[in-house]
Amino acid sequence: MTDLLLHTCCGPCSTVAVPAWRERGIEPVGWFENPNTQPPAEMDRRRESMVRYARAAGLELVTVAGEEASGWRRWRERLGRAVPEERCAACLGLRLQAAAAAARALGFGRFTTTLTVSPYQRHDLIVAAGQAAADRHGVDFVYLDVRDRFRESYAESRRLDLYRQPYCGCAASKWEAWHERRARRRSA
Numbered sequence: 001m002t003d004l005l006l007h008t009c010c011g012p013c014s015t016v017a018v019p020a021w022r023e024r025g026i027e028p029v030g031w032f033e034n035p036n037t038q039p040p041a042e043m044d045r046r047r048e049s050m051v052r053y054a055r056a057a058g059l060e061l062v063t064v065a066g067e068e069a070s071g072w073r074r075w076r077e078r079l080g081r082a083v084p085e086e087r088c089a090a091c092l093g094l095r096l097q098a099a100a101a102a103a104r105a106l107g108f109g110r111f112t113t114t115l116t117v118s119p120y121q122r123h124d125l126i127v128a129a130g131q132a133a134a135d136r137h138g139v140d141f142v143y144l145d146v147r148d149r150f151r152e153s154y155a156e157s158r159r160l161d162l163y164r165q166p167y168c169g170c171a172a173s174k175w176e177a178w179h180e181r182r183a184r185r186r187s188a
């Protein structure tokens with residue numbers, strides 16, 4: 001029996017986050033909801049990748065049916081015009097509030113997130129958003145820094161043939177990633 005709900009952003013990050021919890025003697029239950037991901041086809045690819053990983057790893061996974069449409073509209077209405085730092089803080093808040101609410105509704109005492117695998121995320125914002133969500137919903141937020149295994153997630157994704165996304169999630173991050181790749185190519 002577990003008391004930890006694991007918000008999962010994608011299959012590739014889960015390949016190292018889930019083992020990190022298991023090595024600590026904790027079997028998490030995965031929970032997938034990421035309405036920040038655009039366009040809907042990209043959301044479908046990430047969810048499919050997450051489901052494939054869960055099957056391969058024997059991870060119990062809860063996915064939120066139909067959330068991509070309503071959740072995406074809510075995300076765009078609230079964050080679509082924000083500057084990057086405000087946008088990311090609010091985006092993390094939206095997802096971790098939903099995770100905390102789900103943890104409470106499903107009877108878990110605490111929750112965490114696979115977002116802490118990424119060295120590209122602001123971990124101070126993740127912690128602040130997680131704590132605020134925990135306070136609001138009456139559960140605990142547990143932070144585990146898994147950045148040292150980020151590279152390992154590349155190898156595991158290849159081994160399991162998982163789709164690995166080239167940008168964070170929102171339309172703005174897709175655009176930013178495209179510009180960064182182009183700048184790298186030009187300077188090479």
Ligand code: SF4
Pocket residue numbers: 036037087088089091092168169170172173
């Ligand atoms: S860059 Fe990532 S964390 Fe920031 S708003 Fe976009 S999807 Fe959310």
